[in-house]
Amino acid sequence: MTFYESHEGSSRSTYIPGRDEAVDEVMREWEHRYSVYEDVTIFISTFNVNGKPPPSSFPTWLSYKGRAPDFYAIGLQEMDLSTQAFFYDVSSRQDEWIKSISRSLPQSAEYEMIEVVRLVGIMLVIFRRKDSPVKVDRSSVFSARLPTGIQLISRMGNKGGVAVSMQINNSSVCFVNSHMAAGNEELDKRNQDYREISQIRFPVTNKSIFNHDVIFWLGDLNYRLETPADMSLDVVRERCSSSETFPSMFAYDTLKQQQKLSQVFVNFHEPEVLKFRPSYKYDAGTSNWDSSEKCRCPAWCDRILWYTESSDRIVQTLYDSIDDVKLSDHKPVVAAFQLTVRIWDYVELQKVFEEATREADKRTNEALPQISLSTTEVDFGEVYFFESSVRTVTIKNVGKTKVSFKFTPHPDRQTISESWLSVTPPDSHVKVGSTCLLSLQVLVDKKVAWSVAGDGHLSEILVLRLDHGRDYFIPISARYKASVFGSSFVDLIRQEAKTPSSVCNLIDLDPSDRKEERIQLPSVPYAMYALVENLRKHGLEKIRFNDVSRHSEFIALRKALDAGTPENLFEVCKSPFNMFNTLLRLLDSFKDSIIPSSVQNECLRTNGDVVRCWECVLKFPTENRNVFEYYVEFARELISRNTDAYC
Numbered sequence: 001m002t003f004y005e006s007h008e009g010s011s012r013s014t015y016i017p018g019r020d021e022a023v024d025e026v027m028r029e030w031e032h033r034y035s036v037y038e039d040v041t042i043f044i045s046t047f048n049v050n051g052k053p054p055p056s057s058f059p060t061w062l063s064y065k066g067r068a069p070d071f072y073a074i075g076l077q078e079m080d081l082s083t084q085a086f087f088y089d090v091s092s093r094q095d096e097w098i099k100s101i102s103r104s105l106p107q108s109a110e111y112e113m114i115e116v117v118r119l120v121g122i123m124l125v126i127f128r129r130k131d132s133p134v135k136v137d138r139s140s141v142f143s144a145r146l147p148t149g150i151q152l153i154s155r156m157g158n159k160g161g162v163a164v165s166m167q168i169n170n171s172s173v174c175f176v177n178s179h180m181a182a183g184n185e186e187l188d189k190r191n192q193d194y195r196e197i198s199q200i201r202f203p204v205t206n207k208s209i210f211n212h213d214v215i216f217w218l219g220d221l222n223y224r225l226e227t228p229a230d231m232s233l234d235v236v237r238e239r240c241s242s243s244e245t246f247p248s249m250f251a252y253d254t255l256k257q258q259q260k261l262s263q264v265f266v267n268f269h270e271p272e273v274l275k276f277r278p279s280y281k282y283d284a285g286t287s288n289w290d291s292s293e294k295c296r297c298p299a300w301c302d303r304i305l306w307y308t309e310s311s312d313r314i315v316q317t318l319y320d321s322i323d324d325v326k327l328s329d330h331k332p333v334v335a336a337f338q339l340t341v342r343i344w345d346y347v348e349l350q351k352v353f354e355e356a357t358r359e360a361d362k363r364t365n366e367a368l369p370q371i372s373l374s375t376t377e378v379d380f381g382e383v384y385f386f387e388s389s390v391r392t393v394t395i396k397n398v399g400k401t402k403v404s405f406k407f408t409p410h411p412d413r414q415t416i417s418e419s420w421l422s423v424t425p426p427d428s429h430v431k432v433g434s435t436c437l438l439s440l441q442v443l444v445d446k447k448v449a450w451s452v453a454g455d456g457h458l459s460e461i462l463v464l465r466l467d468h469g470r471d472y473f474i475p476i477s478a479r480y481k482a483s484v485f486g487s488s489f490v491d492l493i494r495q496e497a498k499t500p501s502s503v504c505n506l507i508d509l510d511p512s513d514r515k516e517e518r519i520q521l522p523s524v525p526y527a528m529y530a531l532v533e534n535l536r537k538h539g540l541e542k543i544r545f546n547d548v549s550r551h552s553e554f555i556a557l558r559k560a561l562d563a564g565t566p567e568n569l570f571e572v573c574k575s576p577f578n579m580f581n582t583l584l585r586l587l588d589s590f591k592d593s594i595i596p597s598s599v600q601n602e603c604l605r606t607n608g609d610v611v612r613c614w615e616c617v618l619k620f621p622t623e624n625r626n627v628f629e630y631y632v633e634f635a636r637e638l639i640s641r642n643t644d645a646y647c
Contacts (some may be wrong), residue, residue, distance in 0.1 A: 015353035021404040021467035022360040023353070030356060034348035037340050040134045040168060043069040043318075046177065046218040046302050047325075047332035050284065051081035051121070053093065054100035054327075061104055061322050061332055068109035069336065070132040071168075074101055075177030077220040078158065079121040081546070094118055098125060117143035117162045122219075124162045124177040134341060140167035142202040148193045149181075149551065161197035161219070165207055171341040174212040176200070178219040182548050184297070187254055189551040190222055192388040194264040195441050198424045210425045214314060214339060215307040217268065220330065223255035224299040225278075233297055237289050240278050240298040247273045253300055262392065262437045268305040269316075276321040279331040287323055287331075304335040309429070313340040363401060369469040370399030371430070380442050380478035383458070385449060385485045385589075387555055393438040393474070395464075397430040404429045404467040405436075418460050420448045421476060442478050446589040449486025456480035483562050484527040488591040490623045492525040523626040527561040531583040532634050534569040539576030540641045547577035557582045587631070594627050596620055 017024055043064055062072065080091040098116065105111050111127040114136055118124075122145075128136055147160035161178035178197050181189035201208050209215060227236055227249075239245040250256070250273050258264045278298035281290040290296040302321075308314055318336035325332050374394035383389045397403045406427035407416040416426060424439045442458070452458065456479050464472040484492060535543075556572040557579065566572065573579050587594065595603055599619050606612040617625055638645045 015349055020360065022364050023356050025402055025404075026356040026359045026363070027353065030352050031342065034345050034352045035170070035342040036345070037342055038134055038169065040071065040132070040339050040341055041067070041069040042071045042073065042216070042337045042339055043334065044073045044075075044175075044216055044218055044304050044337070045332050045334040046075045046077070046220065046304060048077040048179070048220040048280075048302060048328060048330040049097075050078050050328040050330065052284070052327050054097050057100055057103035058325060059104075061325050061334070062101070062106070064106060064318075064336065068106035068129060070129050070134055071114075072101075072105060072111065072127040073164075073175045073216065073218070074125050074127075075175075075218045076123045077121060077177075077179040079118075079123050081121060081158070085120050091118060091121070094123060097123065101125065102127075114138075114166065115141050115143055115164050117145055117164060119145040119147060119160050119162050120158050122158075122160060122162050122177060122179050124164055124175060126164055126166070126175065134169050137167050140172075141165070142204060142207075144200045144202050146197055146200050148196045149189075149549075159193060161193075161200065163200050163202070163209060165202045165205070165212065168339075169341045169343045171214070171339075172207075172212040173339075174209050174215045176209060176215065176217045176219070178217070178221065180220070180222045181551055182222050183550055183552070184224050184226075185552045186222070186550065187224075187258070188388065191258060191263050191390075192441070192443070195388075195390075195422060195424050195439060199422055199426075208426055210307075210428060213308060213310065215268075216304065216337075217265070217306070218304040218333075218335075220280075220301050221255060221303050222299075222301050223253065223258070223303075224301070225249065225252040225297060226254050226257070227252045227297075233295060236297055241289075243277075246277055247275070249278075249298075250274055250300070255300075255303065263390075263439070265305055266437055266439075268307045269311070270303065270305045271316070271319055274300060274319065276319070276333075277323070277331075279321050279333050281329050282326070282331065284329050285326050287326060290329065302330055302333040304333060306337070314338070364468050367400040369401055369403040369466045370397070371403055371405075371466065371472075372396045372398050373472065373474070376472075377475040378440060378477070380476070382481050383442050383444055383478045384481055385444055385483040385558060387443075387558075389442045389478070391440045393440060395430055395436045395438060397432050397434055400432060402429060402431055403469070406465055406467075408463045408465045408471075410463070417462060417476075418448075418458075420444055420458060420478075421460050421462075423462065440476065442476075444480050444486070446486045446591075449480070449483070449589070450591045452480050456482060483558060484525060485558055485561075485586055485589045486591065487589075489525050489528075489594075489627055490592050490621075492527075493523065493623050493626075496526055523623075524630045525586075525627075526564075527586055528583070528627070528630070530561060530569060531557075531579060531586065532630070535576060535579055535583070536634070536637065538568075538570055539579060540638055542576040543580050543638070543642055543645065544577055545644055547575060549581050550575065550578050553578040554582050554585065561586075592624070594624055594631075596624055 045062065076097060079097055080093040085091045105127060110130045112130050114126040114128050116125040142165045143163065145162040149159055159179050159181060161176055163174060163176045165174050180193040198209060239249050278300050279302040280299050281296040282288060283291055289298060306314065315338045316335060317338055318334060321331040321333050323331060378391050378393065380389050380391060407423055409416050416423065420442055422441045428436050430436045458478040458480055460476040462474040462476060464474060553573045553575060557569060560566060560569055560572050569579060599616050603616045606616060617628060620628060
């Protein structure tokens with residue numbers, strides 16, 4: 001996986017890493033002939049600050065015994081939970097936190113900020129010690145970010161990942177800070193978040209996360225404990241409190257379990273047993289377990305993992321939580337590493353390169369790369385709207401030389417696959433006799449649902465290319481089961497008009513003297529009607545707009561709405577906020593625009609004039625007008641009954 005950066009003034013007769021993998025492999029083997037090595041100390045921390053403003057500084061959080069580290073990489077989650085951050089991706093807190101972190105760095109050294117990147121409340125900032133002997137080429141520093149999940153109408157999500165790619169001397173390093181789905185029941189969504197964030201590519205270079213010598217992945221990964229049913233919460237808390245017993249609780253950690261199943265973070269490293277208490281959840285301002293109404297179970301949500309193929313070049317010297325930082329309901333987690341980075345002697349490098357070119361040609365002629373695949377085609381079967389489906393394919397190196405592979409784009413596009421299919425990792429290396437597990441994910445979002453054929457058939461052919469070897473073609477197929485999500489609301493209304501019993505069977509929440517009125521009312525899609533009427537009956541006042549969105553409850557509601565049962569949707573979704581969130585997702589997923597494109601400009605010119613606005617509405621087609629008026633009526637009622645509501 002080792003990748004190098006080119007030297008200024010390079011030409012075709014000069015070694016340009018990445019141009020020829022066979023030459024790169026020889027150059028890696030002979031690296032000691034043209035390189036010297038230097039140790040660098042990297043201090044990393046992840047901290048979910050729960051929207052709290054920072055103090056002027058933290059006396060203990062970023063302290064380090066010994067010489068001040070060469071680099072600090074600090075990742076925050078929930079840095080800003082304000083409306084502006086969610087809707088406009090603007091944060092007033094970013095500068096406050098950077099100043100607080102800067103003042104918390106060791107006073108024995110002076111630091112400069114190399115890069116900062118933010119996605120809503122997820123922030124990653126990198127500092128370098130100014131007098132560090134190791135260098136960072138500023139032109140090699142790139143950042144990227146990727147939100148996960150469905151981004152609702154003009155609103156950013158608070159989950160996703162940010163990443164920084166940089167060059168320390170002649171070694172490439174990647175830092176990833178992520179905030180994944182919360183909740184005990186959201187395991188599959190967390191795995192999905194990992195696969196989505198793994199697709200990050202950096203601008204200009206088009207490097208993936210995996211195209212680096214070393215990857216540090218930190219964040220509130222939100223993996224919880226899966227304890228036996230007969231182990232009470234009190235017992236879990238008691239065992240997690242004692243240094244004698246909490247190591248045994250790590251056996252129930254779902255991140256470790258998912259790693260062993262090769263679902264996430266394959267070949268990433270972390271100590272087998274953690275030597276600090278779970279970092280979540282505490283009463284803010286204390287080191288006491290959560291005493292709120294929800295009484296969350298302790299968990300090691302906050303983690304720092306690392307990946308490299310040259311494991312002898314990195315040593316972890318610290319992994320701990322800072323118990324006396326009591327700002328948030330999480331404790332910050334810190335780690336320190338001694339990383340050996342390379343420095344090239346370019347004169348010697350050029351000499352070795354010329355010899356390596358001849359050696360690579362010789363090896364290529366003697367042994368072509370060979371692999372075997374655990375399967376040559378993948379059928380996902382039936383797949384559903386925004387519900388990830390995953391299959392794995394194992395690549396085994398059965399040849400006599402190291403294999404480098406990548407999935408290559410089709411001739412008519414720049415991506416390796418259609419948008420509904422993702423592959424993790426998209427490129428890698430496999431040593432002789434070793435294997436690499438590919439994770440293939442199908443995820444149908446609204447745009448895919450809009451474009452899929454009537455029979456729901458999805459097909460793709462992945463092209464797996466071996467460097468200095470043949471191409472392998474892997475057919476992928478799936479069958480999308482149509483949903484009310486991602487459909488045309490006009491088509492839904494017209495179809496349901498032919499079979500009105502579906503609406504009558506779905507909603508039976510009102511007293512009998514109003515039932516006939518309610519049955520006659522719908523001239524909107526029954527899914528929209530069902531969500532609105534359930535909220536009106538049971539949940540408008542109970543919607544809390546700062547609640548966490550649960551993907552599992554969205555899936556449960558989607559299944560119920562597609563099936564037409566149960567009548568009371570609160571049987572499958574306990575949270576009014578998640579039901580409201582699902583209503584917004586439904587509206588956002590409709591193939592048709594509720595406000596027709598033919599009058600959108602006219603509507604924008606009304607400038608708040610109510611009369612002109614409703615004159616525009618009267619120009620809507622009947623189905624559009626019914627949906628628009630129905631939602632406006634609901635929104636008006638929501639605002640009148642819930643003082644926290646905003647639209």
